Amino acid sequence: MGSTRSSDPGKRFLSKPQLARYLGNTMEVHAIDPRAGRMLTNKLHRNRHKHRYDNNNHQIKVKPDLNTTLPVRQTASIFKQPVTKVTNHPSNKVKTDPHKAVDQPRQLFWERKLSGLSAFDIAEELVKTMDLPKGLQGVGPVCSDKTLLSAIASALHTSPTPVTGQLTAAVEKNPGVWLNTTQPLCKAFMVTDDDIRKQEDLVHSVRRRLEEALMADMLAHIEASTNEADTDALKEEQAEQDDKEDV
Numbered sequence: 001m002g003s004t005r006s007s008d009p010g011k012r013f014l015s016k017p018q019l020a021r022y023l024g025n026t027m028e029v030h031a032i033d034p035r036a037g038r039m040l041t042n043k044l045h046r047n048r049h050k051h052r053y054d055n056n057n058h059q060i061k062v063k064p065d066l067n068t069t070l071p072v073r074q075t076a077s078i079f080k081q082p083v084t085k086v087t088n089h090p091s092n093k094v095k096t097d098p099h100k101a102v103d104q105p106r107q108l109f110w111e112r113k114l115s116g117l118s119a120f121d122i123a124e125e126l127v128k129t130m131d132l133p134k135g136l137q138g139v140g141p142v143c144s145d146k147t148l149l150s151a152i153a154s155a156l157h158t159s160p161t162p163v164t165g166q167l168t169a170a171v172e173k174n175p176g177v178w179l180n181t182t183q184p185l186c187k188a189f190m191v192t193d194d195d196i197r198k199q200e201d202l203v204h205s206v207r208r209r210l211e212e213a214l215m216a217d218m219l220a221h222i223e224a225s226t227n228e229a230d231t232d233a234l235k236e237e238q239a240e241q242d243d244k245e246d247v
């Protein structure tokens with residue numbers, strides 16, 4: 001095996017490793033034909049293309065990661081675990097945020113939409129509205145007694161919290177800021193024992209009237225049934241007499 005170099009034309013090499021040590025990185029040994037003593041151009045181009053492809057891949061692999069998201073612990077646990085971010089300050093720790101109950105946004109003064117609405121009974125007659133106690137006073141812009149009554153009824157049926165009214169005195173100055181959306185548009189009120197006693201008397205009175213109405217309806221139904229039975233009996237007797245006369 002032999003090869004020549006311009007600086008030393010009489011140099012001979014016995015193996016490819018010896019030739020590679022002599023040439024260094026100036027020339028590729030695999031592209032040299034030792035028998036013909038010349039370079040293989042097609043193999044040289046293929047090797048250069050391969051090196052260029054490897055260099056491009058190497059540049060892609062060493063591309064810096066600019067992602068600033070924190071690492072996620074890849075475990076099979078079903079519970080969320082804290083992840084510690086390694087920084088120059090060991091006290092900086094990233095923990096999982098607890099799920100906080102987020103209140104749904106509510107529209108202020110939505111009770112005003114109920115103003116001007118009336119209820120009708122089955123006979124399409126206007127139902128008379130209730131009279132609110134004197135202790136219940138509306139608060140906020142354009143809060144009438146009918147609107148306040150609808151707001152209190154809605155709070156009693158939909159809210160699990162007790163109805164206490166607007167406890168903050170500043171709500172009268174700026175209701176758009178200090179309004180408690182979980183309470184109806186009325187001032188804070190106090191329920192006394194006298195109010196409870198009056199309400200109990202009213203309930204007993206209504207129950208008594210309902211009992212009397214049901215009793216009257218039952219008696220009327222019994223009387224109607226008795227009259228119908230008597231009428232049927234008279235008809236049967238009349239039919240029997242007619243049959244005897246025909247005989």
